Amino acid sequence: MDEQIEITGFNGCCDIAVVGAGPAGLTAALALAHVGAKVALIGPPPLSTSSQHPDTRTVALLSSSVDLLKTLEVWDELARHAAPLKAIRIIDASGGLLRAPDVEFKASELGLEAFGYNIANSVLVEMLYAHAASALGSLQPSSVARIELAPNHAVLSLKQGMEITARLVVGADGRCSICREQAGIGVSERRTEQAAIATSFTHAEPHGGVSTELHRGGGSVTAVPLIDPHASSVIWVGAAPEIDALMRLDATGFGNALAGRLDGLLGRLGEVCARAHFPVTRLAAESLVGPRTALVGEAAHILSPIGAQGLNLGLRDAATLADCIGVALERDGDPGSGEVLNAYDSARRVDVLTRTFGIDLLSRSLLTGFLPLRVARGIISHGLNALPPLRRLVMRIGMTPPTQLPSLMRPARATQA
Numbered sequence: 153m154d155e156q157i158e159i160t161g162f163n164g165c166c167d168i169a170v171v172g173a174g175p176a177g178l179t180a181a182l183a184l185a186h187v188g189a190k191v192a193l194i195g196p197p198p199l200s201t202s203s204q205h206p207d208t209r210t211v212a213l214l215s216s217s218v219d220l221l222k223t224l225e226v227w228d229e230l231a232r233h234a235a236p237l238k239a240i241r242i243i244d245a246s247g248g249l250l251r252a253p254d255v256e257f258k259a260s261e262l263g264l265e266a267f268g269y270n271i272a273n274s275v276l277v278e279m280l281y282a283h284a285a286s287a288l289g290s291l292q293p294s295s296v297a298r299i300e301l302a303p304n305h306a307v308l309s310l311k312q313g314m315e316i317t318a319r320l321v322v323g324a325d326g327r328c329s330i331c332r333e334q335a336g337i338g339v340s341e342r343r344t345e346q347a348a349i350a351t352s353f354t355h356a357e358p359h360g361g362v363s364t365e366l367h368r369g370g371g372s373v374t375a376v377p378l379i380d381p382h383a384s385s386v387i388w389v390g391a392a393p394e395i396d397a398l399m400r401l402d403a404t405g406f407g408n409a410l411a412g413r414l415d416g417l418l419g420r421l422g423e424v425c426a427r428a429h430f431p432v433t434r435l436a437a438e439s440l441v442g443p444r445t446a447l448v449g450e451a452a453h454i455l456s457p458i459g460a461q462g463l464n465l466g467l468r469d470a471a472t473l474a475d476c477i478g479v480a481l482e483r484d485g486d487p488g489s490g491e492v493l494n495a496y497d498s499a500r501r502v503d504v505l506t507r508t509f510g511i512d513l514l515s516r517s518l519l520t521g522f523l524p525l526r527v528a529r530g531i532i533s534h535g536l537n538a539l540p541p542l543r544r545l546v547m548r549i550g551m552t553p554p555t556q557l558p559s560l561m562r563p564a565r566a567t568q569a
Contacts, residue, residue, distance in 0.1 A: 166192040169318035171331050176449025176466035177324030178280035182224045183470050187478030192290040198278045207274040208350045208428040210385040214268040216561040217467045223560045226283050234269035235377045238361035245368040270376045299334040306444045320488035321445045329451035335442030346432040347395035352385040356419030373413050387457050399429050441493040461507050471558035472499050
């Protein structure tokens with residue numbers, strides 16, 4: 153999708169300007185419009201599927217994220233493209249006497265049909281963007297050149313020459329966020345010595361709705377179900393030189409390497425699709441808010457791909473911000489006031505800190521060769537297998553944040569109760 157969106161009935165003024173048209177930005181814009189805000193979305197439309205650089209990533213949406221998309225009336229269109237994640241299997245592929253036992257978490261143990269759903273990132277973005285085109289007052293297929301922050305408003309100058317005045321800027325513009333920079337929000341970023349490959353492949357044995365993570369010293373391979381029972385997406389995390397070498401292989405060579413790493417897990421491999429690679433970095437903004445500015449998604453935090461928490465965390469940002477803005481609008485308040493921004497920052501702080509710390513700790517523990525930690529990991533794995541209540545507790549912690557879910561993410565039955 154690369155056509156220009158025709159803007160009608162928009163005079164350059166709005167309540168909120170959302171900068172960034174990725175999944176977090178699109179969802180934030182739709183959620184804010186849902187609570188009654190006049191929203192302008194600034195960001196390029198999705199790339200055509202025939203692009204020379206196709207998006208090979210998929211995203212695992214947890215049940216609360218699915219409930220948000222249902223509330224925004226987007227999920228029905230997405231559901232046919234989404235594969236249910238019925239179980240998660242973790243395999244210690246390091247070998248040796250201290251190898252931890254395999255652990256499998258089943259959604260049925262929590263009374264759920266699935267932990268969530270896996271969907272192609274390109275499909276998610278395209279459908280969210282199409283929905284935004286009909287639901288929002290303005291879509292500006294441009295990027296921001298400069299932001300001027302005044303006490304009562306912000307003025308965004310677009311590279312196409314237009315200016316937008318808003319009472320609040322929502323920065324959903326990723327790692328190199330101009331919104332974060334212009335608001336003077338500091339950031340800590342740590343580049344690891346790892347990189348990752350995202351692709352998909354077909355295989356002889358059905359995946360059965362099971363997502364499988366194989367961990368061994370230096371990296372991991374995670375195979376996640378696609379709609380076709382004989383196809384999975386994969387994220388291969390490893391040392392940057394290893395990933396660079398894998399990217400240089402032809403399709404046959406990479407397929408052989410992947411088959412060797414999976415060690416027969418899904419039977420004989422068939423076609424391996426296009427590959428893309430990216431560095432594994434960790435980023436944390438010092439605050440989620442600044443003058444007339446709120447950050448969501450990767451403008452605020454970037455996690456390791458292990459654990460599939462990144463986008464779900466960003467969608468909780470979007471839903472929580474919508475809650476805070478909705479309360480302000482009901483009281484005829486200012487959506488960009490310090491009171492609203494402080495409420496948002498406070499509501500998100502615990503969830504963001506615990507997920508950031510937890511994923512970082514998990515990543516380090518899975519990749520380390522430190523003997524005492526490997527022993528401890530084996531003991532924990534035995535405990536998870538032997539004690540169903542402990543296993544269920546771990547699953548609940550992974551599924552839900554430590555704080556109350558935003559209202560837009562609660563199932564309809566809970567909202568009506």
